[in-house]
Amino acid sequence: MVQVCRQQSTMLTVVVSKVNFKLLFITTEEVSSTEDLHCENADKCAYWSDWGPCSQSCDGGTRTRTCSDSDAYVVGELGLEARRTLTTALRSPLNKRHQIIQTYITFCFPYLAYWSDWGPCSQSCDGGTRTRTCSDSDACSGSSSDSEDCNTQICPYWSDWGPCSQSCDGGTRTRTCSDSDAYVVGELGLEARRTLTTALRSPLNKRHQIIQTYITFCFPYLAYWSDWGPCSQSCDGGTRSRTCSDSDACSGSSSDSEDCNTQICPYWSAWSDWGPCSQSCDGGTRTRTCSDSNACSGSSSDSEDCNTQICPQAITWPMGTYGLLKPTTRCPNQWATGHRYHDTEDDNPFNAWSSPCHMSGPYDTTTNVYQNFCMKTVDIADTDDQSWPTGQYCIFRKGGSCPSGMTEGSVYWDNEDDDNANSYSGELPDGVYNIDTRIEFCCQTSGYTSNPIYLPMDTSFFLFKFNNECQQVHGMRATSEYFYWDTEDDDNDDEATGNHPYEGVVYSGIRLEFCYYERI
Structure with missing residues (x-):
C-alpha cells in the first residue's frame, strides 16, 4: 500500500557548529508541497542540492546549497524517526520545545553533550594545537580526547626598531628580520598564511618556488614590477621610479615613483670662512675649521687647493704713462x-x-x-x-x-x-x-x-x-x-x-x- 505522508509540511532548519558540534539554532516555516512522498522511501530521498560556486578563488570564501524538503534535518544521516521527533518538537509550545529537542540530541547524538570547550592554543602564531576532552568515554565515539590546529597565521619576523643615530636633523634606525624568507603582503587571508607557513617550513630549495607560485597566482601585480631605480638625490629628498613589464597585469599606470633619501644634507654653517691661500699662483692650499664637531661631517678641519693658475713670468706694469x-x-x-x-x-x-x-x-x-x-x-x-x-x-x-x-x-x-x-x-x-x-x-x-x-x-x-x-x-x-x-x-x-x-x-x-x- 502506498501512503502519501503529507501535503502541508513544516520547513525545519537545525544548525550545528562545525567547530564543536553544538546546537546553534533551529527555525521552521510552513510550506505547501504538491509532490507525493511515499513513506517507505522517505528516509532515502536526497534533499540537498549540489554545492554552489565559491565566493573567492583564493584566501578563503564560502559556498551554499539548499534543501528541497523543508522537514529534512541533516546532522550526519538522519532517518524518518528523527525528522518526526523534531517536527513534533517544533509544533509544541515554546516551553516544551527545547526540552524535547535537547532530550533527542542527547539520546541520538550523545557525543555532542560530553565534550568540553576547546582549551587554549599552544602557539600565538605560526600554528599550534588545542585540545578538548570527553567527560564520558562510553558516550564519546573513539578517543576521549580531541585536538585541532589553531593560530596558523605567520608570526612577525621583524624585531623592534633600534635607537636613532641622531637626536635631531635626521638620523637612521635599524631592525632585523629573524627569517629572510618571511613574506607579508598587507592582511593575508587564512589560506594565504597557511600556504606561506608551509613554504617557510619547507627545505630551502623548495621554499622560494612555493612562495613565488603563490605570489604570481594571488598577487600578479607584484610579479611584473621592476626593481626601484636609483634615487635622483643623495639627500634633501629625491625620487626613484620603477616600471611594469605588463601593462595589463599592473593596476593603473605602467610606471610608479616614490620619495627617497629624505634626510637633510650635511650643512656647513658651523665651518669658518676659508683662510688665505698659501700661494698666489702655481697652486697652494687653504684651510677652514669646524666650530661644532657634531654639525660637520668627518674631520673638524678641511682643506682644498687654491690659486692653481700658472704664475705669470716677469709681470711688468702695463704700457703707457x-x-x-x-x-x-x-x-x-x-x-x-x-x-x-x-x-x-x-x-x-x-x-x-x-x-x-x-x-x-x-x-x-x-x-x-x-x-x-x-x-x-x-x-x-x-x-x-x-x-x-x-x-x-x-x-x-x-x-x-x-x-x-x-x-x-x-x-x-x-x-x-x-x-x-x-x-x-x-x-x-x-x-x-x-x-x-x-x-x-x-x-x-x-x-x-x-x-x-x-x-x-x-x-x-x-x-x-x-x-x-x-x-x-x-x-x-x-x-x-x-x-x-x-x-x-x-x-x-x-x-x-x-x-x-x-x-x-x-x-x-x-x-x-x-x-x-x-x-x-
Missing part, C-alpha cells in the same frame, strides 16, 4: 714722485679718512693735506708688454691721453679762497694746479671687479674705485679706504666730470675711495 696714489711704503722701482699741497677750508675744517688709511701724508683734520703721487713717466715698449686689463678701476692720467682701452674724467677741488697756500713739487698727474686743483683720471670700465687682473706684486700700491667695489688682483689682498677733503665753504665750485673715481663731490668737499693692495 700714468700715475698712482702713493702709499706709505714706496713707489714701484724707477717711478718718479711728486706731491700736491691742498689748502683746505680754514673755518672749522673737517678733513676725514678711513681707518686704516695707507695714503702717504702728512694730513690731519685741522690742517692742510699733502697728496703724494707715484708717476710712471717713461713708456718702454719692448719691456712694457701688456695693456691695462679690463675691470673696474681708475688711475691718474699722465702725458695728455689715457692708455688704450681707458676713458677720461676729472675731479676739481675748490680750495680755500682766503690766504690760499696751495703748492706742488715733482712729477704730477695731468691737471691744473693753482689756487684750486683739477686732476685728470683714466678709468677702466669694461670688465668686472670679481675677475682678478694681473699686476706686479713686488710692492704695495693703490687703485681708485670706479664703483663701490675693489677690483680683484691676483696674489694681492685689497683693503677698501677713503679720504675726504674739506674744501671751500663759500660759493663752492667742487666738480667731478666724465668717468672719475668713486665717489666724487660730497657736500662741500671731495671724497675719493681707493683700494690698497698688498701681497698675500
